[in-house]
Amino acid sequence: MNKLGLFISRRSYGTAATFRAADTIIKKTQHGNRKPDSDKLVFGANYSDHMLTIKHTTASGWEKPVIEPLKPLEIHPGAKVLHYATEIFEGLKAYRGNDGKIRLFRPELNMNRMLTSAERSVLPTFDGQELLECIKKLVHLDADWVPKSTSSTLYIRPTLIGTEPTLGVAAPNESLLFVVTGPVGPYFPTGFKPISLLADNFHCRAFPGGVGAYKAGSNYGPTIYVNKLANAQGCQQVLWLYGEKKLVTEVGTMNVFMYLKNKKGDNELITPPLNGLILPGVTRQSVLDLARTWTDLTVSEREITMDELMEAHQENRLMEMFGAGTACIVCPVERIVYNGKTHNLATMNNGAPLTVRFHDTLVDIQFGRKPSTWTVEVA
């Protein structure tokens, strides 16, 4: 473990220390569900016909993966997941291109992050490539659920929970890995719709020595109340700050980027560094990777305080601000409420050209319109 508490190494794999995709048992549904209208897709409300489940016990290791019709899980009321948030997850998407092929976007980053989250949560680990192959089988079986659309997609939700039915606060001896999928609409069906943020001075998403850098359920439940406070102030999401310096950390459930002309006169794209407070987002990484191939801007992973951000805004040096995540890809920020004052940002003044550039480049890659090593075809 390094000084930030992030894991570097992986456990070695012994017998049953991983499941194998080749062992997957497939039980097809007899009657598929009706697919929702693609123009009425609410995020995370529709599920495809099948799910993947893989059981684990400390005594016997992983069982064979099972793909079967979606159904309720039978969970003992004493299962650790219901009491101690023994749960981690991932989120990625399958995209159907004009060529009819279904692609995943950098899924190996999700698999790696899931293993990191599992280790921090003392949940069982596995071979990420094997899970990826299982997910491909699941998506392939439910290929009809991947929208025939240039903007709608199939959302994929791998989840790992502790199911041991005992109330001790301890690592579970029984766990369940499952994957559900479902069609989701475009985040911005009618073009960018910028959001407003409450920069909350009191509530905090993550802290040093906590789990902010992992995709653990614990990071999400506590934010729901704070988002309600933002809504009550006319804002859609929370701008999460940290510490006395009011470091800018994240936006809602997204990473955050700020594009400004810095005091040296450079066009600088800034996102907070992976210092333990920040989720290592796949879209975040992709925005950084793309921007570093572009020569007209400086890319910085560095801390930025509210003071610096507000100063840049007041001096008309803040050009664009946006969130980045799998759901929206990029999401422009047009307004920040901070210390009771409303700050209207310049983001949309010229149509947010940098944000649009990231959006279009990423979408072209995801839907296979632009060839890239970042996509993986589902057989």
Next chain:
Amino acid sequence: MNKLGLFISRRSYGTAATFRAADTIIKKTQHGNRKPDSDKLVFGANYSDHMLTIKHTTASGWEKPVIEPLKPLEIHPGAKVLHYATEIFEGLKAYRGNDGKIRLFRPELNMNRMLTSAERSVLPTFDGQELLECIKKLVHLDADWVPKSTSSTLYIRPTLIGTEPTLGVAAPNESLLFVVTGPVGPYFPTGFKPISLLADNFHCRAFPGGVGAYKAGSNYGPTIYVNKLANAQGCQQVLWLYGEKKLVTEVGTMNVFMYLKNKKGDNELITPPLNGLILPGVTRQSVLDLARTWTDLTVSEREITMDELMEAHQENRLMEMFGAGTACIVCPVERIVYNGKTHNLATMNNGAPLTVRFHDTLVDIQFGRKPSTWTVEVA
């Protein structure tokens, strides 16, 4: 909401804004389970025959409480509780006295805390007195499961989870309140067994603007890994510190007390104040309430740093240190590993007389040997 983000007010109750214990539907089991040997009780591993469940939807409010045989819950794999830690819980016990009566210990404190946790987690609230009456019905029905013992008890676990099967990070429109119970053995069957603590300089249990003051699942999952680090250093539990000053906050899943001769020469009993980082424990409150009726010590709810604690230890002024919680009542601390050094505390040198005094006084009340307004009889 006050400046600490703690809730003061309660929602008003409209139609179906609470369930009623009088409406409880009871379905008795046809064949009760065999009870475990009372000398082989592992905490949280055995469950009584029945459970209480109460469903809630935003549209229709609370349904009627149901007491039925313990069985797995059917939970949709997309339920918010499995992804976003939409879960809170409580822990209390039923005690069988020599007079055969079954008593609860200050259960109204648990009900109040559960409502506070629910509000912070944007889960539905209810009339705490009604839940208490439901719990009494459950314990009464499973009265045979309350150990006939002067030390074993029936552990009671009320839990509230978000069951709505949608993946948006939002308050759930469907929730489930459930209560399971099970017999637990004495924490110290053969007299006090003091514990050793790793004072971790990096990991953190709670932080300002977080949910450390609420009994939310999110506070527990992230601690399991840190406890493993403590075990690896030969310690049983973690001494949770906060911030640059290394404030002493909690011990494992317990509140913490330190009894020292302070620089004024007073015998001072110190526990950290309810500043948002500390769970407002029922045992903590009871230790404070008792101590304030005793005239031979000074009681302080105040911040204490590791520096102050270690200085008192090195100057032989630290007399006793103990954790306090429902499981163990009080639990003496004999050793702290801090910055790589082992510190053997004086706690057990004279048999921990203050810790013993709290233990014996509380046990006498809980088992009805000493009359008290703190106990509530189960009809």
